[in-house]
Amino acid sequence: MSQTAQTRQPVPSADAPTPLLAVDEIEVIYDAAILAVAGVSLHVGEGECVALLGANGAGKSTTLKAVSGLVQADRARVSRGQIHYAGAAVTGVAPHQLARQGIVHVLEGRHVFPQLTVEENLRAGGFLRAPGRRALAASLERIYTWLPRLKTKRHTRAGLTSGGEQQMLALGRALMTQPRLVLLDEPSMGLAPILVEEIFEIIAQLNRQEGISFLVAEQNLRVALRHAHRAYVLANGRVVEQGEAKALAARDDIHSFYLGGVLPEQRQSSTS
């Protein structure tokens, strides 16, 4: 375990009356028929790093897409509940409008423009705020400070970089929008453990030093709990556990949620 991860403390603003993001009892339905998320509530305080954990199909990606507005692109909609961001109701607001307000969504699977160079991909992220040349150059340098691997590959076509570099590029392009809240979907997917560790260290540093808030969907609960302040565990579209990351990481039974999404009450009745 890294020193920085060991010393992370919960941010006091987690309990503030108005969190940066508040998701209240949302239900998401695909194709007007498939209930993927069934009453999920969660919050992210300003400056917090929160993990959203769960197995395949638990509803993590759908929850993130509900927040960023991208559910609409998947023929889905938030059919019940409310989402508030920075105190305002944003349920159903279009993704580009939310992006302007500081919410950026890094999709699962490292979506980069393969034919463009690393730097061109980053510039594409910067255009949201229509900066002048000098501001754009300053933003690029800032990203290269955080993600130095990208600087060494700046003139390489993105499609020719490694999986880890593409994940960093997807994150870097999101950072170019100068976000207040980053929704990050499974950054560990398909990466070697050492790269996963490196990416989570970068996320933790961005959170700590730049004050950027994160909601990170992950199946890799060990690494996510080590770097997050708090976490929610989803199973079958519902929150089945939540709490301080340290407390959840210390629990022996936390892995059982991944084995078919066993609910706490079901476990109790099966053992009694």
Ligand code: ATP
């Ligand atoms: P994974 O880690 O595999 O992405 P997840 O926890 O992110 O899993 P979701 O992708 O949100 O889970 O899926 C939740 C439920 O919604 C699943 O039952 C899934 O089959 C369904 N679902 C997801 N996307 C679609 C879609 N485009 N159309 C119909 N159903 C979908």
